[in-house]
Amino acid sequence: MKNNHILFVINPKSGGNDKTGLDKFIDKVCKKQEVDFKLFYTTGENDLEKIKKSISEHSPKIVVACGGDGTVNMVAKALLNTDLILGIMPLGSANGMASEFEIPEDEEDSLDIILTGEAKALDVVQINNEHISLHLSDVGFNAKMIKEFEEEQGRGKLGYAKAFFRSILNRESETYTIKTDQENFEVTAEMLVFANASSYGTGAVINPDSDLNDGLFEVIVFKPIPLSDFPSLTFESFFGDIKDSPYVEIHQMESATIICKEQQLLQVDGELMGEVEEIELKVLPAALKVIRP
Numbered sequence: 001m002k003n004n005h006i007l008f009v010i011n012p013k014s015g016g017n018d019k020t021g022l023d024k025f026i027d028k029v030c031k032k033q034e035v036d037f038k039l040f041y042t043t044g045e046n047d048l049e050k051i052k053k054s055i056s057e058h059s060p061k062i063v064v065a066c067g068g069d070g071t072v073n074m075v076a077k078a079l080l081n082t083d084l085i086l087g088i089m090p091l092g093s094a095n096g097m098a099s100e101f102e103i104p105e106d107e108e109d110s111l112d113i114i115l116t117g118e119a120k121a122l123d124v125v126q127i128n129n130e131h132i133s134l135h136l137s138d139v140g141f142n143a144k145m146i147k148e149f150e151e152e153q154g155r156g157k158l159g160y161a162k163a164f165f166r167s168i169l170n171r172e173s174e175t176y177t178i179k180t181d182q183e184n185f186e187v188t189a190e191m192l193v194f195a196n197a198s199s200y201g202t203g204a205v206i207n208p209d210s211d212l213n214d215g216l217f218e219v220i221v222f223k224p225i226p227l228s229d230f231p232s233l234t235f236e237s238f239f240g241d242i243k244d245s246p247y248v249e250i251h252q253m254e255s256a257t258i259i260c261k262e263q264q265l266l267q268v269d270g271e272l273m274g275e276v277e278e279i280e281l282k283v284l285p286a287a288l289k290v291i292r293p
């Protein structure tokens with residue numbers, strides 16, 4: 001079956017790559033396949049509202065996020081609680097959600113999946129009633145590393161490596177209280193991950209039991225770890241099972257309130273959301289339909 005009537009939401013800046021030929025490419029493929037389509041370009045200003053307006057003007061069946069995780073998250077926000085289907089053309093510097101769904105970065109292949117793939121339901125994690133997370137959100141080590149990276153002059157792979165090693169050397173432990181329907185408990189952690197999905201864009205698997213459609217999410221506690229054991233934990237996340245590590249604890253839940261003893265920088269699907277003291281998490285089961293291979 002051919003998927004018809006599509007709105008392509010293009011982030012012209014994502015991934016730092018040139019997208020000047022993208023409109024012609026979409027036009028060529030869609031015309032050949034006799035698929036109706038419209039293009040929308042993000043500006044970085046009030047894009048969510050503008051996308052919603054464009055959806056109400058054009059009434060598409062599918063809305064495709066052409067960008068990185070930030071663009072995917074924003075389009076998903078516009079589609080929540082509607083019958084519209086999300087498609088993904090991974091064109092960002094971080095394409096974590098696309099790699100989770102095994103959507104290839106090649107434009108031709110990803111567009112083919114959008115036109116012929118099947119829509120499957122996906123849980124979404126609501127955070128503090130204002131953000132949604134399809135992929136991975138966290139406080140602690142990773143959020144601080146992203147901040148370091150964004151402040152890095154050089155960026156690129158070298159900038160990432162510098163931010164990574166600086167963050168490793170400056171790791172800090174924080175105390176968090178986790179409140180669920182069943183229990184309240186305190187943890188000391190270098191990082192807490194709120195995980196719908198399984199892996200960061202780098203390929204590190206931090207949530208091996210992830211099921212994107214089980215009506216649950218995982219809170220992964222990374223306990224204080226001596227520097228000498230850091231390489232083995234990293235190795236396990238890439239090649240083994242992180243659950244075997246004595247420094248990792250995984251809790252599954254439907255909702256939770258996390259209270260941070262000190263304010264923490266919150267990262268949601270690759271975007272920094274500022275400092276928070278309390279984090280309200282709630283799974284929205286099967287709240288989104290996504291085209292997958």
Ligand SMILES: Nc1ncnc2c1ncn2[C@@H]1O[C@H](COP(=O)(O)OP(=O)(O)OP(=O)(O)O)[C@@H](O)[C@H]1O
Binds near residue numbers: 044072092093094270
């Ligand atoms: N036309 C635009 N000009 C500048 N920024 C934009 C534009 N459109 C969207 N943005 C910004 O792009 C970001 C999302 O980028 P996205 O995550 O999709 O790609 P990315 O290349 O992975 O991003 P990052 O720069 O975070 O690595 C948002 O912060 C959004 O505000």
